[in-house]
Amino acid sequence: MSWQKACSMEELKKERVKLIKGGIVVLLHEGHVYAIDNRCPHMGFPLHMGSLKNGILTCQWHHARFDLSSGGTLDPWADDLIKYETDIQDEQIYVNVARATGDRATYHMNQLQKGLEQNLSLLIGKGVVGLLTIDTKHVRDILHAGIRFGTTSNNAGFDRGVTTLVAMVNVLPKLHLRVQVQALYQALVMVASDGANRAPKRKLTPLTTRADMEERWVDWYTDCTNVRDAQGAERILLSAMHTYSKEALAQLVMRAVTEHYYMNDGHVLDFTNKAFEAIELCDDAYHSDILASLPMIVTTAERSEEKSRWRAPVDYYTLVEKALEDIQSADVNPSSPLDDGALLTALLESQDGSSIQAVKQVIMQGVPLVNIARVITLAAATRIVHFSMQNDFDDWNTVLHTFSHAHAVHASLQRSHDPSLIRAMMHTVVSLSLDSFLNIPAAKRPVAAELDDDELHHFLALFDTQQPVEVAAQWALSYSDKHADTGPLFATIGEAMLREDAGFHTLQMYEAATAEYDNWNSFDNDFAKRAKDTLLVALVRYVAAHSPTPRELPRFADIAWRLHRGEKIFEDA
Ligand code: FES
CATH class of the missing domain: 1.20.272 (Zinc Finger, Delta Prime; domain 3)
Structure with a gap:
């Protein structure tokens, strides 16, 4: 029974406001009867304490205003009221306590969309909570909504918000439901804020290239990104997506990303890796938006080979380029085992680029790239273990950047054996070497102890x-x-x-x-x-x-x- 008796008309005329079971308030205003959720949709303040004037209900806390006849708010940050149907029979008021929201998933998806478009955190939170509590399979719909908005509302390209969203989708199985809500919510708030006050992305059209020219797209793409031509690069990428496999597309993009050193403190490679993870996670309909958002991040990025600390006192650029030449001309045996400990020590002790030689050696010995990348990432984590609390607080970001870049290279190699990622590995190795001063003095590695209570x-x-x-x-x-x-x-x-x-x-x-x-x-x-x-x-x-x-x-x-x-x-x- 969803219809319930609330009170008599006579009672309501006397009291004007009547609280009934289920947290619903019945109101009489200008001869009309209304039933609404008594908790303000903004932050839950009791609406029976609000003021009613001229058809508008105003909440007493942050003064959000609501049109009682429709339930709509005049202050979008507060969200609309939850209304209930009413009926009057023989001077008795009845309320249909079932919420008239239509299809609940659609209702919450609309909240999420509105939240993203208007950069309203509360609506994003409500959308995520509503969808996840109906069924966790809606994670995919939430991801799609975030990716669509993040790649089309923001002409700055595949940004930190969408990157974080993919990362949070990856970790959801590790978290409790209520924390999963926070993970998606915090990422989506970032997506909305990235898109706020930005011009939308206008996607270009693919080329109608002759089939025999398609193999040139890899060179064309890198040529465009080298001269910071985002539009040319985008048309090539949108053309290639129709004939290249996902792996070939990733290799095309990664070649351009690794052509220059550790762009934007490694974020460009990190974001690109997440974009290809998004392609794995999302339906085909989202792929062209994701790909079209990539050229902008690579063409606008800062290139580390242009920074003095990458050139002096140690000329890392020259050391890396020489090592890459040696690797290219070497006869590599497939599948040699790796001495993880020896490589880890070499990576951590180097302050002069000797680690570049160590990595070159193991590559030339035929150690699988993915195994080398795993140890490089471990070395970057070790820097964080020994990060001294005497360092500048912002330097936590410096060691994080190296670790995050190393992980992105490792994750990319797990998806595909792409030789251009050798360059990216070398960039992490240099960054690790540059970070060595952040371990001086080195914080002591903690030692496990007996816990009195391990709750x-x-x-x-x-x-x-x-x-x-x-x-x-x-x-x-x-x-x-x-x-x-x-x-x-x-x-x-x-x-x-x-x-x-x-x-x-x-x-x-x-x-x-x-x-x-x-x-x-x-x-x-x-x-x-x-x-x-x-x-x-x-x-x-x-x-x-x-x-x-x-x-x-x-x-x-x-x-x-x-x-x-x-x-x-x-x-x-
Ligand atoms: S709780 Fe009602 S306006 Fe904030």
């Missing part, structure tokens, strides 16, 4: 204190030593991160560290165990260094969650 809420509580870098890292290490299943630990780290204003870099760190950790899980030896500890400690140190924050951003998703579940937000409601 994870104690671990979470540590993040309430200012930068609990060492204590949290030791706690996590001690927990992982004792428990074979580290899933709950990583879920708690995710929770600690996402109840904060996490920011792009911290979210990147979580995704990269957990993916690399999982990778080492497939090996069963002492080196792999130490590698996993390194990744865990690096992750916890990074998250702890960025905690706590004002926790402003997660609030709207939290409110959306509580409103959706019908919770009272104010005690006096």
Whole structure:
């Protein structure tokens, strides 16, 4: 029975406002009867305490105004009212307590779309909460909405928001439902903010090239990006997508991305890798928008070979180019084994470019590139483990950039054996060498200890204190030593991160560290165990260094969650 008796007309005429079961308020205004959810759609303030004048209900808290007849708000940041049907029979008022929202998934998708278009965090939160709680299979619809908006509303190209969105979709299985909401919400808020006040992207048309010219697209594309011609590059890419495989497309793009050094502190390669992960995750209909968004990021980027620290006192550019020439002219044996420990030491001890030679040697010995990339990424995580708290706070970003770039190269190589990624590996190696001063003095690696109480809420509580870098890292290490299943630990780290204003870099760190950790899980030896500890400690140190924050951003998703579940937000409601 969805129709319920509310009260008599006589009663309502006397009181004007009547609260009934289910948190619904019945109002009489200018001779009309209305029934609405008593919780303001903005932040839940009781609307029976609001003021009614001239057909408009005004909430007492932030003064959002609502047209009672339609339920629509005059203040889009507050969202529309939830209305219920009413009927009057024999002077008795009845309310249909079933919400008249039509198809619920469509309703919440509209909220999400509106939130993205108008850059309204609350609506994004409500859309995500609504869709995820109907069915987690809607993750794909949420991803599609974010990718479509992020690649078409923003003429700056495949940006940090869409990159973060793909990263958060990747880590969802590690998180509890409520934290999954935060992960998608925080990424989508970034997508909306990237697109705010930007001109939309106008997609170009493909070329109608003769079939025998198609093999030239790889050269044409790199020629265009070299001279920062985004439009020419876009037309070539949109043409190639119809005949090239996904792997060939990725190789075409990566060749141009690696032609120049460590562009935008490695972000260009990182974003490009995420774009190709998005292509794997999304339906075909989204691929051309994703591809069309790539030329802009590569043609507008800063190139590190133009920076003095890449040229002096050590001329890394010349060292890398020479090593690449040697590799190209070498006879490489396939599938040699790798001494992981020796390479790791060489990477970490180098301050003069000797690590370039070490990597060159193992490539020329025929070690699979993906195995080398895995150890390079581990070296970058080790830099974070030993990052000194005496460094400038912004330098956390410097070591994060190297780690994130290394992971993107590793992930790209896991998808496809692309020789142009050798260049990218060398760029990480140089960046690792440049970062060596950030380990002087080196922070001590934590050692596992006996925990008095290993309940994870104690671990979470540590993040309430200012930068609990060492204590949290030791706690996590001690927990992982004792428990074979580290899933709950990583879920708690995710929770600690996402109840904060996490920011792009911290979210990147979580995704990269957990993916690399999982990778080492497939090996069963002492080196792999130490590698996993390194990744865990690096992750916890990074998250702890960025905690706590004002926790402003997660609030709207939290409110959306509580409103959706019908919770009272104010005690006096
Ligand atoms: S306007 Fe109603 S709670 Fe903010």
